[in-house]
Amino acid sequence: MGIAVAKGRYLPMSARKIRLVVNLIRGMYVGEALSVLKFVSKQKAARLTEKVLNSAIANAKSKFPNVDVDNLYIQEIYVDEGPMYKRLRPGFRGVPRRIRKKTSHLTIVLDERR
Numbered sequence: 001m002g003i004a005v006a007k008g009r010y011l012p013m014s015a016r017k018i019r020l021v022v023n024l025i026r027g028m029y030v031g032e033a034l035s036v037l038k039f040v041s042k043q044k045a046a047r048l049t050e051k052v053l054n055s056a057i058a059n060a061k062s063k064f065p066n067v068d069v070d071n072l073y074i075q076e077i078y079v080d081e082g083p084m085y086k087r088l089r090p091g092f093r094g095v096p097r098r099i100r101k102k103t104s105h106l107t108i109v110l111d112e113r114r
Contacts, residue, residue, distance in 0.1 A: 002111035006056035
C-alpha cells in the first residue's frame with residue numbers, strides 16, 4: 001500500500017465521466033497532476049478529482065511530516081460506481097418515468113519515489 005489514501009465517496013457524477021479525467025493523471029507526480037487538472041475540459045469531474053487529490057496530499061503530510069511532496073506520485077487511482085438515486089418525473093400522458101442520478105466513489109493512493 002502507499003503512503004497516503006484518500007477516498008471521495010458519493011460524488012454526484014457518473015463514474016464513466018470521472019474516469020475520463022482519472023485516466024489522464026494515472027501514474028503522474030502530484031504537482032504535474034494538479035496542473036493537468038486545471039486545464040481539463042471536463043471541469044466538474046476535474047474539480048472533484050482535485051479535491052480528493054488535495055486531501056490525499058494533506059493526509060500524506062499529516063501522517064509523515066518530513067515527506068517531500070515533490071516526490072509523491074499517484075500509485076493507484078480508480079473510480080467505482082456508487083448507489084443511484086431514483087426519482088420519478090412525468091412523461092408522456094402523465095406516465096411516470098424514472099430518473100437515475102448516478103454517484104461514484106473515487107480512491108487515490110499516493111506513494112513516494114526516492
